[in-house]
Each structure stands twice: as C-alpha cells, then as structure tokens.
Amino acid sequence: MLEVVTEELLNYQNNRLQVYQKGNQNIDKDATIFVGDSIIEFYPLKKYFGRNETIYNRGIAGIDTYFLEKHLEDYLYHLEAKRIFLLIGTNDLGLGHSISDIKEKVIDIVSKLKIDNIYAEVNLISVLPVSDLEMFSKTVKVRSNDAIDQLNSELEAIPGITFIPIANHLKNDRNALNDYYTKDGLHLNVLGYDKLSQLLKPYLS
Template sequence: MSKETQELTRNPNLIAFQTNLLAEYQEKNKTVKKGQTIFIGSSIMELFPIEKWEEAGEVKFDKYIYNRAVRATTTQFVLDHITTQIFDLAPSKIFINIGTNDIGFQVEPEIFHENYEKIIRQIQATLPDAEIFVLKYYPVNNVDFGSDKDEAVLFATRSNALFNQASEKNREMAQKLGVHFIDVSEGLADEHGNLKKAYTFDGAHLLPDGCKVILENLVPYL
C-alpha cells in the first residue's frame, strides 16, 4: 500500500465525507426517475456540476443526468457501493471515469483492471439493456502545477504516460466486453499534451470551463 493510500485510509474527514455523500445519494435514489443517464467515478466526475447546470436550466437533454461519483475512490469502492451508485437508479446510459486513483494509490494493475472488468460485467448482468461508456482518462498538467506539497503528492504517482497506458488497457477491456470506449477530452490539452492551465485548479481536477469542454464532447453520446 502506498503512502498516499495509507494517508487517505486514515483520513477521518474524507471517510466521513464519503459516508455522508453515499447516504445523500441513497436518499435521492428513492425519488429518481428510472431509465435516465448517470455519471460514475471519483473526484473528476463528482466535481462535474452537471446536475447544478440542469437544475438551473443551463443544459437540457432528452434524459436527465444524475451524478453519483465519489471523490478519492477506486474501482474497489464502486464494486463495494455499486447498488447505491448505479443499480438503484436503473439507468439506461452509464458514463464511467474511474481508475485514476487506482493508479495514483499504486493499486496493482492486475487488481485494478480486474476490478474494472467486474464492474462492467456486474452492470451487464443486472442492467442488460443499459449502454455503458468507458471514458478515456483526461490529461493532467504537472508542468504548471506540482510545486506545493499537495500537488507534489498528487503527481508523484500520476502522469499522462501512466493514464494513457491504463486507458489503452481499458480500451481493450471495453472491446472485449462489447461496451463503448470514448475519448471526450478533445480541446482539454495544450500543444504539449498537458491539461490546459486555464481549465484546472491543481493540474488534475477541472474547473467548470473544463467541464463544459467535456460536456460539449459528450453531447453526441447523451
């Protein structure tokens, strides 16, 4: 277990946040409209303000988009909470961006990819008519960021090279399991392949303007 993982598992504030957010999701799930679209993942997805935009009338799609992502989580977390995050909503479309923390927390690649495949197979078994979209990991920027302590820890085990390598494994998995693998990051990167500084507050997580780029790229699939 990496030092970063150990710190996170000992962080009572983070654990409390995750627990409270799951409880909030469980309560909201009682009144959701079935057959809609959901976003699943870790902080990259959780911070995506899609429901805020929908409620404000800024965006509108044929199907409502529910966000059930939870920050600082891994593929194992989704497996452990798959009912709350996915099955209770009985969605018709599922967009998944999970695994960057598996990489960052240095989970064994075999375990990480095995867990991801388990997630897909469980969805297929429980929701056979649902469309599943596995998202290519977004670029990061450790050139303009990484100078302070928190950013240095973040990028100690995360890089575009690692994310691209893992994305290719996810592409192979998606092809094998018959689900969609999509890259919706067009426009996020600069000429060097790094996440544009204007779209992020720490080099990895997106500001609302960055999320709008992603949403525009997602429109054909929504």
C-alpha cells in the same frame, strides 16, 4: 508521494453513499447516470445537459475502483438506467494500484452494472491527464501521464462497452493536462468542464 485515504475522507464518502441511497428511492427510470470520483461529483451536469436529459450524479470524491465495486449494490443497483457514464481510475494510480489490477476491477464493475441494468448503454470515459508542472505536484502526487496513457489503452480494449477517448483533447504539447483546463493540476475548472461537455454531448444524443 502516494495518496492517503484519511478518516475524514472516508466519513465524507460514507455520507455521500447515504445521500445517494436516499435519493435513489425517488429516482426516475430510464435516466442517464454519471458514476465516478471527484471529476464526476463536482461536474455540474444539470448546467450542461439537464434541459434535455434526466440525469443523476453519483460521483464520490476520492474513490477508486475498489471502493466502487465494494459499494455498487449500496447506491447503483436497481436504477433501471438508460445510459451509464463511468469515469474511474485516477485515484487507483494515486494509491499505487497496478494498471492490470485497475483494468480487472473496471471489467468487474462494468460487468456488474450491465447485469443489473440489462438495457443500459455503458460508456467508459478515458482517465483524464494530469499536469506536469511542479507547482501542482502536491495534488498530482505519483500520477503520471505515461501511466494514464497505458491505462487508457487497456481500458479501451475492454469489450462490450463504448470507450470515450477524452484524454487527448485535454492535453497540451507536453502530453499533459492543459493549464487552461485545470485549477490544481488534477481537477477541472469551468473551462475544463466546458470542454468535457462538448466532447460528451454526441454520446447523449
């Protein structure tokens, strides 16, 4: 089953855009910016990194690479960031986009972010695995770990960025998202964010 972008979701995403546009008017320069979908939006960044870093969350639930590229100028330009962390792609798979198309979109997004933030380190976080349990199939939908592995291999080959290979650290012996780290087979729980943060900390030092 493919994902469906509902009018309710679009309204939510547009609201987040407006919130971020307003917030950007008072943003500190040389900050760390996290960009992505729901995994980023619901990431309690201040809890894990806020004491030592000026960090801004620019995640929007449900977005894919097409949405992100379309709205880059709306909420991610002129931020003069020190570091950018990008996690995007799982919703593209959920919507049925091809791996080659996703890679090309990510390349375009990274290129535009680097042009606008010429001194920023751009870090691309690997797409996270999903559960293979039937009980989570309504959330996971058409996403598969084989496709995610293929996509991550393609993303890792993109030049000029730092690729952060998180995915394998969150898997069980079935090559799927470990039940220990998820609440619904797709999104992370507190333990999942604990693990993700441990893996990302070296890249924020």
